Amino acid sequence: MNSLVLIPGKTGLRYSRVCFDGAGLCEDNPALGDDLRGTTASVGNVRAVLTATGDNRPIDVLTIRAVFGGRDFASPIIVDGANQAKLLRLGAQSPMSVSSTSALIVDARTAFPKTPIALAFETSFFVDLPHRETTYALPVATGPTIRRWGYHGLFHEAATGQLAETLGCKDRPARMLSICLDSRPEMAAVQGRTPLSVTSGSTPMEGLPGEFNCGEIDPSIVLALACDPTLGPERTNLLLTRESGFLGMLGFPATLGEVLTEKRARIARVRDHLLYHMGLAAGSSLAVLEGLDGVVFSGRYAEHGDKVANYLLPRLERTLDLPSGSLPWHICRAPLDAIVAEAGISALIASGGGST
């Protein structure tokens, strides 16, 4: 089976066709992923590109990566009228993500009117996070929809699935630290298939610092900035999401990959900062999991997991009284496109579909 994967971003639309056979990703899979940017970023143009390159194979399911699915979407779905309406009702909780996903559904239906459309949500993996982890200590009247989520659930689920298989814990669920190395890095403590904690918050702004986002800061700073007459709430939001993180600390943009690998002193200071905060999150995960069986890296910069492992693993082993070099760690190299495609195909099969 195969899926055309659509991953909307801030500046464009990434697409790829992913084929699976019974054993997993097909070996003759075409190169994964390409991007359409600006005004060309439409599903109609994706179809045009496929046609122009002579790729006229039927598509079993078109899968859209959706960031936010709230409590209603605990697994990937095939879009129908009912759940499309349900999605729209989530707009107040995550306006940007929901409007982007909804627009892409309409666009995809126009370009591929006969192809089933699936949605794979980043938040699904975290729907059942424990109440004590999701709850902010705010007045009850603030509302039940304000809660903690994770925003790299697709990576975490795939990565911890791989690690659990490697670890082969038989008598109890594996206790895993999952580290997603992406432009907004995220860490989750996972027991078996159940996440117990995650660094992101109600939005991806909270947690570890990223390429542009501030990560965790004192709420008093947010209030001080928001009441500064030269800033105000909207400008503060831009400042904390687009001008902070590595960019803010360095004064020039740097990817997570560069921060983890470059030797320049200024970048090294940012790396020290990031690794220190990853260490805090790792320590929290130990307390949450009551131990640790292994660590797994995923995400766009997963190949640099060794740089993080060099810092974290010896400290984790000392904290846990483990012999040096004994804590297993693993790099999950599955690209997001393939993970999203697999989710879409599984939703299609679960819905009783399977061919177009």
Added chain:
Amino acid sequence: MRIIVFNCGSSSLKYRLIDMPSETELAAGEAERVGPKTALPGCIHHHVGAEKEDLALDMPDHGAAFTAVMKLLERDARLVPEAIGHRMVHGGAVFKGHVIVDDVAFRHLEEVQDLAPIHNPPALRLLAACRQLYPKLPETVVFDTAYHATLSPAARTYALPADLAHTGGYRKYGFHGTSHEYVAQEAAKFLGIPMSELRAVSCHLGSGGASLCAIVNGKSVDNTMGYSPLQGLVMSTRSGDLDPAIALSMVARAQGDSRSVEAMLNRKSGLLGLTGVSADIRDLLAGEGTTQGEPQSRAAQVYLWRIRKYLGAYLFVTERPHCIIFTDTIGEKMPYVRWAVTAGLDKMGVVLDPVKNAEAPALPVDLAAARSRVRILAIATNEEVAIARASHALLAN
């Protein structure tokens, strides 16, 4: 020299009249449950030597508590203070160390009072009242932020634009430093380790505010509070950690009124916000035993979970610490809290002895099981002696 030390907590006022340098206590007490109404009425526990008395009364603010305490002291002419030492939570960037109060210092203190909106204003009002009532007495201010001057750049820096962070003074300061330093010194003495070698996680769990401190070689390397005392653990009326986007959306909903949001996050959130009934964890855990199961109260679960996560983080940062220290009202008196936040951490070398923990013998005490690599200490904090020491040193110079 008789120094009366005032320590304004967010919901308490501790005081102690201390003869220095002998550190002999002449009178002492604590006004409890000052501020928001809780299940029990406010009370002043006052004692002079072995004579103790409890005075039940409502104390809506720290000014009322101070007035009542002064009336108690003025009954005995031998208890007239010769100097006053104040604990001040936040010194900001203006105060690099402790100070003797004069008009200039007072003006600067007014400038930094908003950095700790729960603590600094009542402490400043208390200081002003003291200046009015005892104009000839020297007064000192000892800052909670001073012990955390040793935080590493990685721990103290927020990932904000560097110039904005510099000009706004937006960095982690850390709080409860006077208490963390005092109990760390006491722990080092108790364990027979030089302070300069002590590795510890100090858990200052007050009935109002609370913070954890990671200590390496006797120095603070991290603290759960940040730029202000709002960040970190869930507290009685403070939210603790919060997604910046939530704070921004609250400001937007309040039509730009940041002050009202600040008041909500500092005074109406935390345990009070979650329960709508009580700001005191003791009320929420009243029906629990000492070592069993999860608490019934969902707010208590959130409170304990946050402590547990930070405890894990700081056990990692301190790398095989000598001890965990529990102190202040909740840390010293609530065995259930100590159990709940350390249970299941045996892989990290932390094993509580449930019998010792439940019996809660006289402090200081080691509550760890024999096989625990990390000792688990309950130590009574004494910020007043620490403040008296610092005040006496300043005034002697």
